[in-house]
Every structure is written in C-alpha cells, then in structure tokens.
Amino acid sequence: MTAELSPIDIAKFVAAKRAVDYVEDGMRLGLGSGSTAAWMVRCLGELVRDQGIKVTGVATSTRTAELARQVGVPISTLDEVKWLDLTIDGADEYDPNLNLIKGGGGALLHEKIVATASDQMVVIADVTKQVETLGAFPLPVEVIPFGWQTSKALIEEMLGNLDVLGNTASLRLDHDKPFRTDEGNFILDLHLRHIPNAQQLSLVLNQVPGVVENGLFLDICDVVVIGNADGSVETRDINNGTVEREQIDIVDTDNLFVDVSE
Ligand code: 5RP
Secondary structure, eight states: OGGGSOHHHHHHHHHHHHHGGGOOTTOEEEEOOSHHHHHHHHHHHHHHHHHOOOOEEEESSHHHHHHHHHHTOOEEOHHHHOSEEEEEEOOSEEOTTOOEEOOTTSOHHHHHHHHHTEEEEEEEEEGGGBOSSSOSSOEEEEEOSTTHHHHHHHHHHHHTTSSOSOOEEEEOEETTEEOOOTTSOEEEEEEOSOOSOHHHHHHHHTTSTTEEEESEEOSOOOEEEEEOTTSEEEEEETTTTEEEEEEOOOOOOGGGGTTOOO
16 A cells, blocks of 8 residues: 555654554544544544544544544543543644644644643644645634624734735635535635734634634644654654654554545
C-alpha cells in the first residue's frame, strides 16, 4: 500500500499515526475533519480493532462521523459527553506559536467548538502548512445566509482599517452554488495575505452581524505533529517547549482501508 501513497499522503499518514500515540483507553476524543484527520480516524479504527482500546468520538463533520463509523470508532455527541480529553485535527496553517487557520474544508465552526471543549488539542499537518505569519491561506469565515452580502461588505470595509495586506472576501462555491456548512451556513474566504494581529482580527470579525465564527484558532492548539514524506515526524509541544523527532515505521497499511469507501 505504501508504494501507492503519494509523498504528501505519506506525510499526512505518519503525522496521524504518531498523533494517535496520545490516545489512551477510555478517552473522549474530538475527531477533526479533512484529509489528514481522515488518516487519523483510520489509525484510530486500527487501535480500536487491534488493541481493543475503548474510546468515544465526537466528530466535527458528517463526513468524519461517517468514516469513524465505517472503521469502528464509536461516535457520540458533544452534548452527550460534554467535555473531551483530546482533539486531533488538521490545519490549513500553523505559526511558531501554534496559532492556526482552519476551515479549508468548511468545518471550522464545529471544529472550534470541539477543540475548545477539549483538555488538549493536537494538530496533525505536513510541513507545507507551516508559516511564519498567518494569512497566506484565505481565512474562512462562516456567515448565515440571510444578508450575507451585507456581512461581506461590512467585513471588507472593516478590513480596510486593519493591519492586513488584502481586503477582499469571496463567497465559497460548491460548483455553481454557495457551499453550505453542516449548519447550512455560507463561507466567506478572506484574502488577507498577512495577518500580523490575529487576536484583534478575530475579535473584530466576530462582531460583524451575520458572522457565526472565523477560522482563526488562537491559543487553542497545544501540540503540532508535522509529518514528512520520508516517514519522519516532528512533534512540537508548545506548553513543555519540547521538540521531538522520530521515524515512523511505515508498515503495510492495507488494513487501514478495509471496508472503507472514500
Ligand atoms: C477543515 C479543516 C482541515 O483541518 C484543514 O482544511 C486541513 O485539511 P487537510 O488535512 O485536508 O489539508 O480545517 O475545516
């Protein structure tokens, strides 16, 4: 199977495999969304199946919930479990302080609620997600459909007064229709290029009428696991100030795909 994986998939897979080392028996887990998080869900399914580990997952998207069920990870709701031990999720960008941009897959609202309701958040990523300053990746903002053009205009006006390089927002599309989140909302992608003051931007954005949440995850992430195409991973823990490097054994991963339909 590894021969069929692209270099980027190997990087995502090894990050995911290392991250599930944080999982302990009995944990309540937040399950992120996106292609890297999907690897993590498969690795978790393997743990449950082969080692008999018992966990309860709270999925951040319908897609993740579906995959978790397919690989045998029990799923509950956040209202049922109320608090989580650990969330593992991907990211679109992370900076040296482990502040993030998320929402490339459109699941930022559920992802932020779930990560905030967790004792620990571990982000899994390949090295292409690493930046000095957030903002090259367009910042997703979830808005309600009612009056979204007004929300967009207010955001663009507000951006003109802030320390960012771009001030345009575009409505995310799914083919020729607006993309809908799991909550039925729209996503505006803000083309900012450089966000020197993410705290200020996040506060201001969430005051615009119609904005539900933005994709800046600030002071939420504790650990980032960075995977590389050669099978090596780097684990940075912002609280302990530690950086560990190791090589992940990429054994036959065929069983990770058993009965999983993409
Ligand atoms: C979804 C997200 C994802 O975590 C982010 O887009 C990264 O995705 P991928 O692992 O596919 O690169 O925030 O809303």
